Structures are given as structure tokens and as C-alpha cells.
Amino acid sequence: MVFMSDTRTNAGVDNISTFRKMRIWEQPGQRSITLMSAGNLATTQAVVSLLEERAKEVAERDPGILNCESMFQVATMVGETLREVIQNNSQNGQRAESTFHATLLVGGQVGDGQMRLFLIYPEGNFIEASDDTPFFQIGETKYGRPIILRAYDPAMSFEDAIKLLLVSFDSTIKANLSVSPPLDVHVYEKDSRKTGKVFRIDTENAYFREISEGWGVALREAFASLPNFDFEKSLTRPEASFRHKDSES
């Protein structure tokens, strides 16, 4: 399982900051749980803080992320925490309910259970990735989606998955100010039940620059390799209703 998140947050284009959007909880040999967030930063930070406080207090572990017996329980608890935070903010006389919204991805493995990945909605309910839909995106998803749809292959290596995610992020970063490096990555190996490779890729990263520049060139070459359009073959008779022709001129 490969997780990747950017670090750009903004409250308007004149107020941008860098915040990590990925958090990992682990008990080596027992569990590794990764949480990524998109949406209101105050909301997602409150959710993470609540989860971390509860994970630290042994006495209060009952609802803690390190005490859940399955990924399903983890997703349920994270979803409830998210809904609580959003409701608390919204009930305090605030009108702008939608601005408190956030969406989360939580994935990993607990004990003897399967590796699982959930997308959690602001309402606290969630859906799970499956063979049919083996990946999730949250936040500014649209720019980077076509290349994932086109190039994703369930059999691809971790290295290729990282390459694909970098290409996808790069397309988004080029088109939208609300997404920006550095990018955080966690590669979790199935059944390892411990945190895998964790690293950060920033704009100075030689490989990311190679991908970003190389992808522009490769795309233009791919485009050039497609057959050219020919007017003769595609022209059809314009329909009368399509245009308004001034009868007097």
C-alpha cells in the first residue's frame, strides 16, 4: 500500500502554509495505521490531536487507535471523531458549516486482519477500497485522476506506484495553487504490521524534477504520436437549427 500526500494548506491565496497531512501510528509487529487528510486544517488537526491523546493514555485506551482490534474499528472510531469535531464547530453558532468539512483516508493493518484502506466522509461514514476500485484520492483530485485511470495496474511495483503518484501530483501542482510539495510518502508492506519506508520528496529532489520535466516532454511526444486530424474525413453537414443566419444580409 502506497500513501502520498502534499503539504500545502491555504486560507486564501495570500495565506498559504506547509503542514504535514499524513500521520502514522504503529506498534511494530502488531499494527501500522496511516491517516491522510484533506479539507479544513483546524478540523483535521483536531481529529489527529484527539486520536493521539487517546492513543497515549493507557487508562483511556478503550476508544484509542492503538486498542482497536481491527481496521474496521479504526475507521469507525476515526469517522466518529471526525463527525464530532465538525459538529462541535458547527453547533457553536457558526454558520459556515461546509468550511469545517474534511475528508480522511485511513489504511493499514491490525493484528491478524487484512490490509484495508478506507475513505472517511465528513459525516463519519466510510467506504472501503476493493479490487474494482483499489485506490482513493481526496482533496483536489480531478487534475491528477486521468493519468491514474489510464496507467494504474494492480500488478505494478512499489517503485512504479510511486512514479505514477508523482506524475499525478505533478499534473495537479502545475494546474492548482492549493497543492504543493514537499510530498510525504509511506510505503506499507502487506503483512509486515510495522511502518515501512517513510520519506519526503521536495522540489529539490532530483528524481521529482526529472519526472516533472520528463513528463512534459513525454506527453508532447505521446500527443505527437497520435494520428492527425483530417477535416475531410470528419466534416458533416451543419444542421440548420445549429446556426442563426441573418436572412437580410
Next chain:
Amino acid sequence: MVFMSDTRTNAGVDNISTFRKMRIWEQPGQRSITLMSAGNLATTQAVVSLLEERAKEVAERDPGILNCESMFQVATMVGETLREVIQNNSQNGQRAESTFHATLLVGGQVGDGQMRLFLIYPEGNFIEASDDTPFFQIGETKYGRPIILRAYDPAMSFEDAIKLLLVSFDSTIKANLSVSPPLDVHVYEKDSRKTGKVFRIDTENAYFREISEGWGVALREAFASLPNFDFEKSLTRPEASFRHKDSES
């Protein structure tokens, strides 16, 4: 100038229809004006109907699209009509103001004036394309934007521009149910002051199918041509604050 629009409209996924989103007004030798719309269908149809009624009535031509003396006047008048329609709907006791919104593109050439392209906002104001930003998108713009940003070249031929727009639309169509062929195209030749090549591309169009299938293959090849990721080169030491490690386990 190349215009391309899809024809999918929806009021929920269980209520989809096909409507033309492109209208052309012309007086051969004097003017050709193309209007494309995105957003609420009732709003954009009302705008087009108002513009067409006014264009037909000679006595009422004063505010008519065929009587404007410049593209700037056309954009101003279309913007005012759009704002009127939205305001009328919103003032009739309707709350869901945003659902009446629509955005328009209007481009063409009038008399001795330059060829110009405007993007008109629901508020009725508008911006104009320029050398720095020579193209506009409206509606479901994000999926198809990266390839335009990467492959657009001001010097490209009409044929290449159509090819690029087809690739861009294809990425959107593959990712989003709210955009669908057939696609309407109008290629306006600068200083011709008459409607140029007008045609429709549907899913059965051999060239569109070639592009759609070829683009998937070309993208995967482009992706494979990029250098592979190497963990050794990119791994950095995980930061302590990044993960919560259970000290007791």
C-alpha cells in the same frame, strides 16, 4: 479560433440528456459569433432564446446580437442577459441561487474589429483571452486541463488544436459522467467574418475512437519511458514527530 463543447446535461445521474451547448450567429462577411455554455440548462437556454428573439426582431434590434458594433458590445450584452436571467430566477422566491448559475464563452469577430474571446461569469462581468492565456475552459474543466497546459502551442495548426481538444475531452469523459459526446466543433478562421467548419463528433467517429484508444496506449508508453524510482536515492531519515510509536510494545 477553435470551439468545442460536449452535449451532456444532467439533473442527477438518473436524469441525463443530450443538448447542444454551442450556438452560432452570423452575417457572412460581417460577423460570426459563437456562444458556448456551462451550468444550469434552463438558464443557458433562456439566455440563448432571449438573444435569438432579439436578433430576429428588426425593430428591437437595438439590443440585438446582430446589431452590436464590436465583440466587446456583444460580450457586454450577453453578460447582461445572463445576469438578468439568473436574477429573475433567484428573485422569484427561489433560495437555491447557485443552482441557477451558468458560465458562458463567447468569441468571434464583428466588422473591422479583432477576433476576440470572452469568458462571462454568472454576475455578468467577463474576462478576455490574451497572448498569456489564449484559451478558456468552462464547466468540468479540471480533468482535461493538464494536457492542455502541457501540449498547447500558440503556433499549432487547427488540426492539432482539434486533436488536443479531443484528448482533453476524452480524459474528462473517462473520469466524469457529467461530460459526454457527441462533441460540437466550430473552427473559425481569423478575418473570415463568416462561420467556418462546423461539425459534430460522436462516439462512433473513427478518429475519436482512434484518439481515445491511442491516447491510453501512448500515455502508458510515456509513463514507461520515464526513469524508474529508486528507493536508495530518495530515502531520508523519518522524522520523529512524524509517527507515534507505542513505547510500551
